[in-house]
Each structure stands twice: as structure tokens, then as C-alpha cells.
Amino acid sequence: MRSRLRERVAADITLSDEPGKTMRKWREEIGTSQYDLSKEMNVSPSVISDYESGRRPSPGIKTVRRIVDALMRLDELSGGKFSKEYEGVENEGILDIKEFPVGIPADIFVKEIDGVSVAENVPPTNNVNGYTILDSLKVITGMSSADYHKIYGWSSQRALIFVGVKFGRSPMVAIRAHPLRPAMVVYVRPERVDPLAVKLAELEKVCLVRTELEVPKLVDRLSRL
Amino acid sequence: MRSRLRERVAADITLSDEPGKTMRKWREEIGTSQYDLSKEMNVSPSVISDYESGRRPSPGIKTVRRIVDALMRLDELSGGKFSKEYEGVENEGILDIKEFPVGIPADIFVKEIDGVSVAENVPPTNNVNGYTILDSLKVITGMSSADYHKIYGWSSQRALIFVGVKFGRSPMVAIRAHPLRPAMVVYVRPERVDPLAVKLAELEKVCLVRTELEVPKLVDRLSRL
DNA sequence: AACTCACATCGGCAATCAACGAATACGCCC
DNA sequence: GGGCGTATTCGTTGATTGCCGATGTGAGTT
Numbered sequence: 001m002r003s004r005l006r007e008r009v010a011a012d013i014t015l016s017d018e019p020g021k022t023m024r025k026w027r028e029e030i031g032t033s034q035y036d037l038s039k040e041m042n043v044s045p046s047v048i049s050d051y052e053s054g055r056r057p058s059p060g061i062k063t064v065r066r067i068v069d070a071l072m073r074l075d076e077l078s079g080g081k082f083s084k085e086y087e088g089v090e091n092e093g094i095l096d097i098k099e100f101p102v103g104i105p106a107d108i109f110v111k112e113i114d115g116v117s118v119a120e121n122v123p124p125t126n127n128v129n130g131y132t133i134l135d136s137l138k139v140i141t142g143m144s145s146a147d148y149h150k151i152y153g154w155s156s157q158r159a160l161i162f163v164g165v166k167f168g169r170s171p172m173v174a175i176r177a178h179p180l181r182p183a184m185v186v187y188v189r190p191e192r193v194d195p196l197a198v199k200l201a202e203l204e205k206v207c208l209v210r211t212e213l214e215v216p217k218l219v220d221r222l223s224r225l
Numbered sequence: 226m227r228s229r230l231r232e233r234v235a236a237d238i239t240l241s242d243e244p245g246k247t248m249r250k251w252r253e254e255i256g257t258s259q260y261d262l263s264k265e266m267n268v269s270p271s272v273i274s275d276y277e278s279g280r281r282p283s284p285g286i287k288t289v290r291r292i293v294d295a296l297m298r299l300d301e302l303s304g305g306k307f308s309k310e311y312e313g314v315e316n317e318g319i320l321d322i323k324e325f326p327v328g329i330p331a332d333i334f335v336k337e338i339d340g341v342s343v344a345e346n347v348p349p350t351n352n353v354n355g356y357t358i359l360d361s362l363k364v365i366t367g368m369s370s371a372d373y374h375k376i377y378g379w380s381s382q383r384a385l386i387f388v389g390v391k392f393g394r395s396p397m398v399a400i401r402a403h404p405l406r407p408a409m410v411v412y413v414r415p416e417r418v419d420p421l422a423v424k425l426a427e428l429e430k431v432c433l434v435r436t437e438l439e440v441p442k443l444v445d446r447l448s449r450l
Numbered sequence: 451a452a453c454t455c456a457c458a459t460c461g462g463c464a465a466t467c468a469a470c471g472a473a474t475a476c477g478c479c480c
Numbered sequence: 481g482g483g484c485g486t487a488t489t490c491g492t493t494g495a496t497t498g499c500c501g502a503t504g505t506g507a508g509t510t
Contacts, residue, residue, distance in 0.1 A: 007236040011235045013239075053459080063283075
């Protein structure tokens with residue numbers, strides 16, 4: 001019952017500067033209307049609107065729970081796009097996923113993988129809590145939008161490491177389309193990095209890094225951390 | 226700023242059935258008094274007491290944030306036992322730590338590692354979100370109590386896998402002493418499993434499993450999941 | 451143009467919360 | 481017993497939320 005998604009959504013709303021916007025983000029992500037959500041919670045639709053618009057800026061945690069749980073139920077009803085977690089797990093696109101026991105300062109992370117920051121505007125700051133290594137092509141062709149949140153494992157404060165990158169546009173576009181946002185994006189031996197990718201990274205305030213290390217070497221380095 | 230601990234504490238409080246008790250748990254874990262916490266938040270001590278005792282059962286998320294952030298600050302002040310995350314990271318005791326991209330049903334997890342449940346009372350149910358492989362001895366001798374939460378990575382809903390176990394008493398005692406609780410404890414090739422360990426597992430409602438697989442084999446199996 | 455659907459806005463009342471402070475209780479140590 | 485630090489209880493006061501229902505708006509149909 002205590003799915004990860006539930007905890008993540010709850011923390012996200014609770015710690016958000018604008019809980020309303022965050023609530024809306026998740027509602028839209030689940031793909032339901034204010035009306036349906038309100039019915040699931042047995043309240044009037046205006047209640048949802050009041051929260052989302054910010055008129056009610058600090059809901060009680062009881063309310064947050066009701067909302068989160070209603071969202072989970074709605075997801076379940078509509079086929080459980082998000083909550084049905086295990087089903088053989090053929091995540092073709094995910095090559096490796098790991099969390100660090102402790103957060104690692106981003107600049108140290110970059111150094112460790114011989115990385116070079118390519119987005120001037122967004123220097124490696126903050127912490128990195130984990131990483132996911134992805135096969136760019138398979139992710140884009142093979143994963144449904146609802147699967148995307150799986151690549152974030154725990155903590156979205158992580159590095160998404162793409163291998164098989166040509167110009168680095170598609171990965172950034174995909175990230176832009178998704179409500180969750182990684183702390184860092186790493187391209188492994190890209191042919192080149194398109195200026196548009198850099199621009200998108202700066203827009204999204206995501207630190208963009210390239211490295212010339214090969215994957216096995218990379219994994220080795222990372223496992224040392 | 227957005228440390229993992231912060232998110233975890235926030236989610237824990239927000240989703241708790243008894244937010245007061247949860248708040249108290251974390252305050253005590255950080256090791257501060259109601260008085261000091263109240264001063265840090267610029268409120269009267271009775272406010273804290275009111276929350277913790279349950280008179281105020283559903284604090285607004287604004288309040289939750291203030292409390293969580295005050296706790297983080299207090300931790301920082303007292304040397305950052307919890308928040309100082311990176312410091313070379315010599316977590317001798319942690320052999321491996323990983324999160325699954327999706328939660329895995331506990332019974333499947335057990336089957337996958339040729340495990341045998343030894344606590345009748347607590348069958349493998351729920352999901353397992355990740356695992357941590359630990360060197361029992363080093364954990365017990367080498368880690369300070371404040372380091373313990375690191376072994377939970379993200380999601381406490383995980384399997385703690387102990388190698389080098391003799392009777393399995395100390396690991397269970399350590400778990401009992403800590404506020405976080407794993408979903409499952411696995412002993413790798415233990416000499417034997419003491420009845421007391423079983424009893425403690427049942428008390429804590431933690432699923433207890435033993436396996437005869439060797440560590441490399443185990444890691445291999447787990448990485449397939 | 452009339453009709454939906456999704457969402458926003460607003461007034462308003464009851465319920466709840468936020469916060470204080472003073473009184474009270476529970477150790478524990480001289 | 482007396483003092484000290486800590487936690488609890490509780491009455492009280494604004495302030496805010498919880499919730500409703502009516503009304504508005506704006507995009508998309510038909």
C-alpha cells in the first residue's frame with residue numbers, strides 16, 4: 001500500500017513552495033480532471049480549484065493524504081499506469097540504476113566521471129543522490145510515458161546518464177515533457193552536443209555534462225563512490 | 226538544500242497516521258529538546274508539545290515544513306550528524322546498495338534469492354523497493370548510530386541483507402534500536418538463527434529470511450531483477 | 451449561437467488550526 | 481525537600497482552512 005509513488009507525491013506537495021501547482025502537476029500526470037478527483041474525494045470541485053489556484057496555500061496533512069490517496073486510487077482504476085509496478089520488469093531501456101548511500105556533491109560527481117559541464121548557465125551544484133544509465137534509443141522508442149517515472153528510482157535529484165546519444169536533443173526534449181526533473185544529465189561519448197540541447201538544459205535548469213569514458217569504465221568509477 | 230533526509234522526514238510526517246508521534250520520533254532521532262526546537266522555530270514550546278501529543282492532529286504543510294527545516298538546521302548546528310552526507314564516503318560496512326526501478330513483491334524477491342522465511346508470523350508480503358548488503362560485523366563495530374540511516378538509501382521498504390552472521394541476534398537488535406524499519410531482513414549463510422532473533426523479527430513485524438547462496442551469486446541474482 | 455466541459459472565482463459559515471502563556475506534572479540531582 | 485530542565489495540559493484569541501453553491505470564463509462542439 002505504501003507505494004513509492006505515494007511517498008514521493010506526498011513529499012513533493014508538502015515541501016513545495018507552491019503546493020497548488022505541485023498538486024496540479026501530479027493530477028495532470030495521472031491524467032484526471034478536477035471534477036473526477038473531487039468526486040473521488042467526495043468534495044466539491046471548487047475545493048480542488050481552490051488548492052490548485054493557491055487560494056488555500058497550506059492544506060493540512062490530512063487533506064494532502066486524501067488527495068494523494070485519491071490520486072493513487074484513480075491511477076489504479078484507470079489501469080494503474082503508475083502504481084502497477086512489477087510485471088516481469090522488462091525495462092529494456094534501463095541499463096543500471098542505483099542510489100548512493102549518501103548524497104554526493106554534483107561537482108565531485110562530475111570530476112569522478114571525467115565529465116565536462118556544457119551548460120554554462122547551470123554549474124554543477126547541489127547533491128546527486130543516485131544515477132540511472134539509459135539506452136537513449138530504447139528509452140525513447142520503447143517506454144511509454146507512464147513508465148518514465150521508473151527511471152527516477154528514488155529521488156529525482158539524480159544523474160540521468162544517456163548512452164548512444166547522437167546530438168542530445170531527444171533526451172532533453174523527453175525530460176522537458178516529463179514533470180519530474182533530474183539534477184543532472186550526462187551524455188556518454190555523444191557524437192556532438194546540439195546547441196538546442198544546451199538551451200533546453202538551461203531552460204530547465206538541469207546541469208548538462210558530457211564524458212568520453214566508456215560505459216564499463218563509467219560503471220566502475222561510479223561503483224567506487 | 227533538498228537533502229534526502231528532508232524529503233523523507235516530510236513524507237513520513239505527512240503520511241503518518243499519527244503525525245505527532247512521527248514528529249517526536251524524528252526530533253528525538255536528531256537529538257534535540259522540544260524547547261530548543263521551539264526556539265529554532267520561534268514559537269512557544271507548548272506548540273511542539275501540542276503537536277507531538279496529538280492535540281493538533283493535522284498540521285498545515287507550512288508548519289510541517291517549518292518543523293522539518295528547523296530539525297535540519299539543528300542537526301547542522303550540532304555537527305550535522307545526519308545531514309553531512311558526503312565526507313569521502315568510507316562506508317566500510319555497506320557492500321552494495323541499490324533501488325529497484327519498480328517495487329518487487331516480497332514473495333518473488335524471496336524466491337529469487339532461494340530464501341526461506343523463518344519468522345512464521347511475518348510472511349513476505351508488501352513490496353521491496355531495494356536492498357542493502359551489509360557486513361554485519363563492520364556495521365555494528367564501525368558505524369555510528371547517526372550513520373545508520375544511510376543504509377536505508379531511499380525507501381525504508383527494503384531488504385537489509387547481512388553477511389557474516391553468526392546467530393543473527395545483533396543485527397535484529399540494531400534494527401530494533403533504530404527508528405527506521407526495513408521490510409525484510411536476509412541472513413546470508415548464517416551459522417544458525419537464534420530463536421531470539423526470530424522473536425524480535427516478529428515483534429518488529431519484519432520479514433526474516435535466510436539463504437544459503439553465496440554473496441557473488443546473490444548479487445548476480447539480484448541484478449537480474 | 452447555443453451547449454458542453456474543465457476550470458476559476460467568490461461570498462460565507464462552521465470547524466479547525468496556530469500560537470501564547472500560565473499552571474502543572476515528571477523526573478533527577480544535590 | 482528544594483531546585484532545575486523538560487514535557488504536558490488547557491483556556492483563549494485570532495487567523496486560516498474546509499467546504500459549499502452560485503456564477504463566470506474560455507475553448508471546443510455541433
